Each structure stands twice: as structure tokens, then as C-alpha cells.
Amino acid sequence: MSGVAVIVDLDKCVGCRACQVACQSWNGREALITEFTPDFTNPPDLHANSWKVVKFIEYKYKKTLRLDGTTITREDYGWTGVPINCMHCVDPPCSRICPARAITVSPEGAVVIDKNKCIGCKFCGLACPFNVPRYGKDGKAYKCTFCVDRLQAGMVPSCVAHCPAGVFTLTTLEEAREIAKDLEAKGKVVYGFSLGSYVGDSVRWIFTISKEKADQVLPKVFPEKPVNINVVKETLESVAPPIFGLAGLAIVAGLALAWWRASRVGEKK
């Protein structure tokens, strides 16, 4: 599988939101009015004008103090920043469902919405297992473009370039897989591979985090296994044309028979 990928090391994130601002700035998005939320996350979620948001997730951990030969262990709370944006699925369901073919995958693997093609039907948002596409005042869908314009100019995405803590590592998907294996061997948890066929097995934004935090942080941000959330709709959509096609043929055949029979009865009379 070709194309780029980004390894996101959540243990390095200091929550400075430089990535968020860099994204906003590079993509020329309007500033949003800040609002209070129960944590530091601001804006509270992805938005048509905020394609990258640092979520602040609280977790519990054990803190040990050693004082004069005595060890005191107590529970404490910490938080970790989780910079979220479009995961850029290898086989994006949003692109598959878009009736206007407005969502395409670039040669680099970036999943990009063509604003001029978007008809605002919201199907992409309904298909996305990560709840990424958001709708602007014009009704059209907006989301992270993986800075495809920068990628194609030989640059790294804006958020990657501006992170002061080195959270993001831009690489290829193959290399990312190798890096992930190494990290797992070192005791880290990796999210982004073996996610099932609905997203093409993997995404291009791969998150890693230490084991003690993983169980408390990852489930609050990502689904364990992205599944087809439109299974009923999609099943109906795929079976309806052949069923109604057959029904149409049955009608024609039934009517032909009825008219033939009626003409025979008329002849007999």
C-alpha cells in the first residue's frame, strides 16, 4: 500500500495547540469564538472551520513518592492531549458513499473533498466512523485535507511542521507499519492498523500511547473497531435495484399474460 502516513505519539503531546492553530492558519479558516468546556478542549469538537482539534482526555494513574525510605503510593489524575483530525482511511467510506463523487483519494493517500462538487447531502458524515466531516454555513462538508497542497509541493503538513514537541512523524504507510511494530515491542499501544475492511484495514494517522494511559484515553476518542454504521441503509440500497427490477419484469409478464387471456376470452365471445 503506497502513500503517506503520520505517526502521532500521544505521550509527547503537551497540549499547546500549535498544530490546531497551524492548521487553521494554513487553510485560511475563520477563527472561532472560544467557549467554556468541562476540559481544555476548545473548540469542543471538529468544526467546518476547525479541521484539527486537540482533545484533552483525563486519565487516572498511580503516583509513587519515596521519602526517607518510605514509599507512598496514591492515585492522581493527569490529562493527555489527543490531536484529532480526519484519519484518512486507506479505503474511505465517505468517498464510497458520496453520490457526487466529491471525495477523492490523492496519490499520496489524502482524502480530499472538492467543495465545488459537494452537494451538502451529509452522506459522508453519516458514513464516517470517526465523525469527522462537518458542515459549513453553505451546507457543504469540510475536513482536514492532509495538507495535500503542501504534500504535493514536497512539504510536510502544517500541523506536523509546527509541533514543538515532535508528536508527529510523517512517513510512508509501509514505514509507519514497521515503526508501529517497534513501538508495540517497546510496550506502547498502537491505534490505526487492523481496523477492518470498512476503512480499508488501516488509516493514515496512526496513534501511539503508553499502555497505562491507553485504556482510559483511546476509547474516549476512537471507536475500537470502525464498523459500517449504515449497514441497513447500504444493504437496502444494494438489494433494492435487483428486487424492483425483477418486480418490473414480473409486472410486464403478468400484464402480458392478462391481456393475452382477455383477448382470447373476447375472441371466444
Add this chain to the structure above:
Amino acid sequence: MKHVETIELMSFHYRLFHTLNLVLFLTLAFTGVLIMYTDDYTFLQILVKPLGEPLASLQGLDPEIYAVSTSLALMRLIHRLIAVIWGVVIIFYILFLLVTRNIRVFDGLLRSPSVVLEEAKAVLLHYTIGKPIPEEVEVKMERHNVMVGMAVILLIIGAGLLMISGTLMVFSGYLGITSDQYRVLLMLHDIGFYLSMLFLVGHLFAVLHPSNLPLLVAMFGDGRVSIEYAKKHMHAYLKKIKAI
């Protein structure tokens, strides 16, 4: 020329409503199918492209790239506008029927289950294998046979789902509807559409059947059928209105 005694079965307002309903529903179905299936079927793209090309050019977009999506955006707009008109027409007509106490379509169903079943069986056998309707069933037949009543119930469920889910989706922004709720609404909209299409399939079969040709002609003509025909197909109704 032989004089044929006729009776008006379909009033002007009935035929007008039916024609309006036909045009509006088919427009909604057509635009809805395009929105749902254009991505999957190339022939639909070929169908919508000619309309989208000039529209894309008008917007300063490359028609080669944007013709299909521009056309679909227009279809979506038409779908929403027609849906509003359809909703108003249907609500108005239902109110009209309720006020004038003129709902006849369920008369056949409002009888004992054995009579209903007997008529359903006779009508089905008549339409599918051409077996004549027994005389004892014929004399009990109302203005609409029981199969019509059942089909209308299917239509009410389908159209109801379409209208309620469609209205909620259009106003989802104002109503604060979440993505999960919207997803369910869209699924209900689809189910409503498929149920309505099932009705349409049955309705098309019935109206194009030779037994119902006089009704089809009446619907798109003067609304009248011969008394002889009506006696055979809605005997009990004619007695009720003292036409025989």
C-alpha cells in the same frame, strides 16, 4: 349509436389530486433515485450530465469535472422544494376528505375478517390467473376492493415515513438533530421510499390490468364508467348510493 349509461366515479377534485400526486411523487422518486444511485450507475451519470454542463459553466466551473455534481445539487434542491409542495397537497387533500366525510377506500376492509379474506383471495386469483370473481363475492364489493385498501395502508406508512423523516432532515439544523439521529432519519426515509415503491409496483399492475382499463380511462378522462362495469366491480357501493 348505442347509448351507454354511465356513472361518475371520480370527481374533478379526485382526478386533479391524483394527477398532482402522480407528478409530484414521480418527481420526488426520480430526483431521490438520482441522489441515491448516481454514484453507482454510470447510465444515471450520463442522464444527469447534460443538465449539469450549462449549470457548471454558469458557475464558472469546468463542466467536464463538475457537470454531474452540479446537476445533483439541482436535483437535491428540486427534491426539497417538491417535497414541501407534495406535503401541502397531501395534507390539504386528507383534510378535505375528512371534512367532506368522503373516505371510501377502507370500506372494503371495515367488514368481518372472513368476508375480507374471501374477497382478497378472489381478487388476487382474478388478477393473477384470470379466475372470474365469484358472484357471491361480487355483490359485496365496495367502491374500492380490499386489496386497494391494504395497498393504501402500505402507502400511508411509506409516505408517512417519507414526510416525517424528510421534514426532520430538512430542519435538522434548527432542531439540533445529531448525526446519529440524522442517520436513523435517512434510513427511515429510504424505508419509506421502498414501501412507497412497493405500493407503486402493485398499483401499476392493477391499473394496467385489462379488468381495470375503464377505471384507468376514467381517471385520465371524464371520471365516468359504465353502470354495467360498476355493477360488476363495486356492486355493494352502487346499492349504497342508490345508483341501482
